[in-house]
Amino acid sequence: MSKSVKSLSRRRVLRGMGTAIALPFGDAMLPTRLLTAAAADTAGPPRRMAFLYVPNGVHMPAWRPQQEGQQYDLPDTLQPLKKHQSNLNVLTGLALDGAAAHGDGGGDHARSVAAFLTGSHPRKTDGADIQNGVSVDQVAAQQVGDQTRFASLELGLEASSQAGRCDSGYSCVYTSNMSWRNATSPMAKEVDPAAVFQRLFAGQTRTDTLRAKSVREKYRKSILDFVQEDAQQLSQQLGANDKRKVDEYLYAVRDVEKRLVGAERLHLNEQGVPDYPRPAGVPKDMGKHAELMMDMITLALQTDSTRILSFMFTNAGSNRSYPDLGVSDGHHELSHHGKSADKQAKIAKINRFHVEKFAYLLDRMSSVPEGQGTLLDHCMVVYGSGISDGDRHNHDDLPILLAGKGAGKIRSGRHIRYDNGTPLCNLYLWMLQQMGAQVDHFGDSTAALKHLG
Incomplete structure (x- = not known):
């Protein structure tokens, strides 16, 4: 049974005083005024791609499943993903030849991230004559990125460097960037x-953005207050299902906004004096920081602000400690474990922490209804x-x-x-083709990866 609905553009936004809130995908965005089951099957939500990077490898015995196919048990490190196992493929045997030394000696950490999305072998230099390759996300952005507000988004928990x-x-530059627009950029x-939140939901001009931010700070208002009138008018055009989706989405925006406000508050000691400086919006706690960024990823994809995204937990070779996990040693130092059982156990704790944050992202994404799923x-x-x-610095049989x-x-x-040795770029080539990019080769690919469909 079908019903009449008013057709809306996928780029429809709610506006008000320098604020622009993109809408989630809904039935009214299907390219027909008569919504039928057949239409929903043939004109569903867009396909997206995202890439998340972790440094220093992993403790493989606690990562690699013993069984193949569908009947496999998740090892300890992957246990946080148990509820998403049916939505997950563990891929083993893939390799990244571009990260190998090829006569350049040390530098596996720098090469591992520089090559991770490019498949290229970066030129060994600490000067201005950097040379890498175009990354898979940017190949997609160049071909299909014009369909969204942002061709791509690049996010992380540690800032990028441009020298040193x-x-x-x-x-x-190599250790702190995995997305490359071209070989030198x-x-x-x-x-x-x-800042990501502001970028997603601010107005279209810098003047509008600054004005809206000033007014919100003066009156302590939510960005939703400024689009309330537009939202009420839109609600009259939507069916019951889309109304529910928009209500749920606006609630999620407000929930994240509240948490960001909390993240901007400085921690006070017993004397009521801030005991550390930090930029507004970046929580001191890495777990909270990661979860807020996972919220940003979800909102960016949910609103179709972008369909292409990359995220780095930390820069390559990170020696960050994780005291909240009971790990005071630096991550990089622990990765050179020399088969020490104690160090390997600590590495596994760090690996599991990162996977827990990945599970948080999948929780958020799977909670957003869209189309038939x-x-x-x-x-x-x-x-x-x-x-x-x-410890081995090997670039084969990667944790993917x-x-x-x-x-x-x-x-x-x-x-x-x-x-073993199957190019990781075979996976990227397959993904590019699913995104609609007209490519028949990427990096060191030999063919599109098989057995995924």
């Missing part, structure tokens, strides 16, 4: 969740590292996860073991 010496003669990432169902989300075992169903293109819920 970081790893055995490699520039810090990395895409710096945004690390402040408040969820936001996660229409995404292809890669999680992994350009190093396998941090692929979450989401790619709008029906991915048969998920499996552990797929490929021949």
Whole structure:
């Protein structure tokens, strides 16, 4: 049975005093005025791609499943993903040849992130003559990025560098950027969740943005207060299902906004004096910081503000400690474990922490209804590292996860073991083709990766 609905553009936004709030995908955005089951099947939500990077490899014995196919048990590190196992593929055997030394000596950490999305071998230099390759996200952005407000978004928890010496003669540009617009132009990432929020929901001009921010600060108003009239008018045009989706979405925007306000408050000691400085909007706690950024990723994809996104937990070779996990040692130092059981156990704790934050992202994405499924169902989300075992610095049999169903293109819920040495770029080539990019080769690919559909 069908019903009449008013057709809306996917770029429809709620506006008011320098604020622009994009809308989630709804039935009214289907390219027909008569909504039928057949129409929903043939004109559903857009397909998206995202890439999440973790540094220093992982403790592989606690990562790699023993069984193949659908009947496999998640190892300890991947246990936080248990509820999403049916929406997840564990891919083993993939390799990143561009991260190998090829006569350049040390610098595996720099190469591992520089090559992670490019498949290229970066030129060894700590000067201005950097040379890498175009990353998979930017190939997609150049071909299909014009369909959204932002061709792509680059996010992370640690800022990008544009100069300096970081790893055995490699520039810090390589260690802190994984998205590359071309061979010499990395895409710096945004690390402040408040800045991302402002970018997603502010007006279209800088004047509008500054004016809206000033008024909100003066009157302590939510951005939703400024679009209330437009939202009420829109509600009259929508069916019951879309009204519910918009209400749920606006509630989520307000919830994130409240948490961002809380994140801007400085921690006070017993004397009521701030005991540390930090930029507004960036929580001191890494877990809270990561979760806010996962909220930003969800909102960016949910509103179709972008369909292409990359995220780095930390920069390559990070030696950050994790005292909240009982790990006071630096991550990079621990990765050189020399087969120490104690160090490997600590590495596994750090690995599991990162996976828990990835699980948080999947929780958020799977909670967003979209079309005949969820936001996660229409995404292809890669999680992994350009190093396998941090002690060996090897770049084969990488820890790679692929979450989401790619709008029906991915048969998920499996552990797929490929021949060791299969190029990681084969996966990227397959993903580019699903995004509609006209490519038949990427990086060191030999063919589009098999067995995903």
